Amino acid sequence: MPSTLARAAASQQVKSARCRPFIIALAAVGSLLTSNAYADLRLEGRFQGRGDGRLELQVLVVDRDDENSAYLVIADTAILNQCTGEVRGTARKLDASTLRLRVKADDPNEFCEITVRYNGERSRVQITSENCDHFHGPSCDFGGTLKRR
Incomplete structure (x- = not known):
């Protein structure tokens, strides 16, 4: 039977894996918003x-x-x-x-x-x-x- 620490680590990996697509999508949207704002500022x-x-x-x-x-x-x-x-x-x-x-x-x-x-x-x-x-x-x-x- 896995220890409490091992179960917590496994649970954290599952949460991390579920959040990864969201984080990647958020970073992509942020990059697009920033580049549009930057383009305006460069004008x-x-x-x-x-x-x-x-x-x-x-x-x-x-x-x-x-x-x-x-x-x-x-x-x-x-x-x-x-x-x-x-x-x-x-x-x-x-x-x-x-x-x-x-x-x-x-x-x-x-x-x-x-x-x-x-x-x-x-x-x-x-x-x-x-x-x-x-x-x-x-x-x-x-x-x-x-x-x-």
Whole structure:
């Protein structure tokens, strides 16, 4: 007849074996949740660079949702003694490495569109803009390549 200690050890092994699939599943779900949150955080940041002039970009997560996260995007442009401009608003993810900001211009039928594309390491962004003249002078533009600060 097994001792009390041997029975307790055997019982613990059975409990451990029953819990193992649950622990593995929990770890997998945690990993997925963490990687999605990490991906969103890697889109956040401050970027600086040049286009027609000096460019600055700030991206902040304001609503984290796997399907439809929202980001506050602030883009600034400036050329000394010529022009400055700023556009800000809520951007949406087009895909894993692209954000799009769409802001109404003075004319209700016109929209300024800013597209932010991240490189694979998320260390640089390429900004393109369309119909954004209302937000900066004629010599400035929001388009250019920026590096994470």
